[in-house]
Amino acid sequence: MNETRAVLVLTLFVFGLVSGVVVNRLLDTGPRANPYPSLDRLDTEPQQSAQLAAALSNNDPKSLAGLMDNDTLGSLRDALMSPMGAPLVDIRNVKFVGGTTKSGKTLAGYIVNGKDAQGSDAIIGFVIDIEHGQIVGVN
Amino acid sequence: MIRTAIGVVSVGMVLGYILTAFVITVVSDQGWFASSGESPQARAYMVALLQREAENVAALRPQQDIVSQAMAQQASQQSTQQAKPLSLTYLGGASQGVFSVQIYAVEVRANDGTQQLFPLALTLLGGKVVGTR
Numbered sequence: 001m002n003e004t005r006a007v008l009v010l011t012l013f014v015f016g017l018v019s020g021v022v023v024n025r026l027l028d029t030g031p032r033a034n035p036y037p038s039l040d041r042l043d044t045e046p047q048q049s050a051q052l053a054a055a056l057s058n059n060d061p062k063s064l065a066g067l068m069d070n071d072t073l074g075s076l077r078d079a080l081m082s083p084m085g086a087p088l089v090d091i092r093n094v095k096f097v098g099g100t101t102k103s104g105k106t107l108a109g110y111i112v113n114g115k116d117a118q119g120s121d122a123i124i125g126f127v128i129d130i131e132h133g134q135i136v137g138v139n
Numbered sequence: 140m141i142r143t144a145i146g147v148v149s150v151g152m153v154l155g156y157i158l159t160a161f162v163i164t165v166v167s168d169q170g171w172f173a174s175s176g177e178s179p180q181a182r183a184y185m186v187a188l189l190q191r192e193a194e195n196v197a198a199l200r201p202q203q204d205i206v207s208q209a210m211a212q213q214a215s216q217q218s219t220q221q222a223k224p225l226s227l228t229y230l231g232g233a234s235q236g237v238f239s240v241q242i243y244a245v246e247v248r249a250n251d252g253t254q255q256l257f258p259l260a261l262t263l264l265g266g267k268v269v270g271t272r
Contacts (some may be wrong), residue, residue, distance in 0.1 A: 032183040124240065
C-alpha cells in the first residue's frame with residue numbers, strides 16, 4: 001500500500017515537473033521582433049575586403065599597406081582591440097560573416113579570432129566600408 | 140487525498156518552471172551551445188537603441204552609475220531629433236567562450252533628408268552588451 005502511494009506521489013510530481021517545463025516554453029515569447037525592414041544581404045564576399053582579410057590572416061603588413069590609406073589603417077588598428085582593450089597580436093582566423101549594400105556603399109562584416117597582447121583568447125568584430133571599389137573606412 | 144495530489148503536482152510545476160528558466164538563462168549567459176546565429180539580446184538591444192528606449196538599452200548593458208545613465212538618457216533624447224531609422228540588417232556574428240560578437244547595418248534618414256548607412260558591432264558578455272563599435 002505504501003509502495004503504491006509512493007509511486008503515485010512520484011508520478012504526480014514528475015507530471016507536475018514536465019507540465020512546468022511545458023508552461024515555461026509556452027509562455028516564452030521568444031526574441032523581440034525587428035520592426036524595421038532589412039536590406040538584402042550580400043551573396044559573396046567583396047573582393048576588396050577579401051584581400052584585406054587575406055592580408056590579416058597571412059600576417060602580411062606589406063599587402064595591408066597597399067590596400068588602404070594611413071587614416072584607414074589607423075581605424076583598422078583601433079578596431080583590432082580585444083574586449084579587454086589590448087591589441088590583437090596573434091590573428092588565427094578572419095571570417096566574413098555577411099554584408100549588405102545600398103546606394104553604392106557596401107558594408108562587409110568580419111569576425112577575427114586570436115590572442116591579444118595580454119595572451120588572452122579574443123574575438124573581435126569589425127566592418128569594412130567600401131565605396132566606389134575602395135576601402136574608405138573600418139569600424 | 141485529492142488535496143495532496145494537487146499539492147504535489149503544483150510543487151512539481153513550479154519547480155519545473157523555475158528550473159527551466161534558470162537553465163535557459165545560464166546556458167545563454169555562459170555561451171554554451173552557442174551558434175553563429177543572431178543573439179536575442181543583441182536584437183533587443185538594437186531595437187531598443189533605434190526606438191530610443193533608454194531604460195531597455197540600460198537593462199541590456201552592465202550596471203552603470205547614475206551619471207552614465209543620465210548621459211545615456213540625454214543622448215537618447217537628442218538622437219530623437221536627429222535621425223529616423225529606416226532599416227536594421229543583421230550581418231552576422233560568432234561566439235567564443237562567454238563573448239559573442241554581433242554585427243548590424245543601420246540605415247537612417249537625417250534631418251536634412253540624407254540617408255546614411257552605418258555599421259554597429261556589439262560585443263556581448265553574459266547576455267549584456269559590454270561594447271559597441
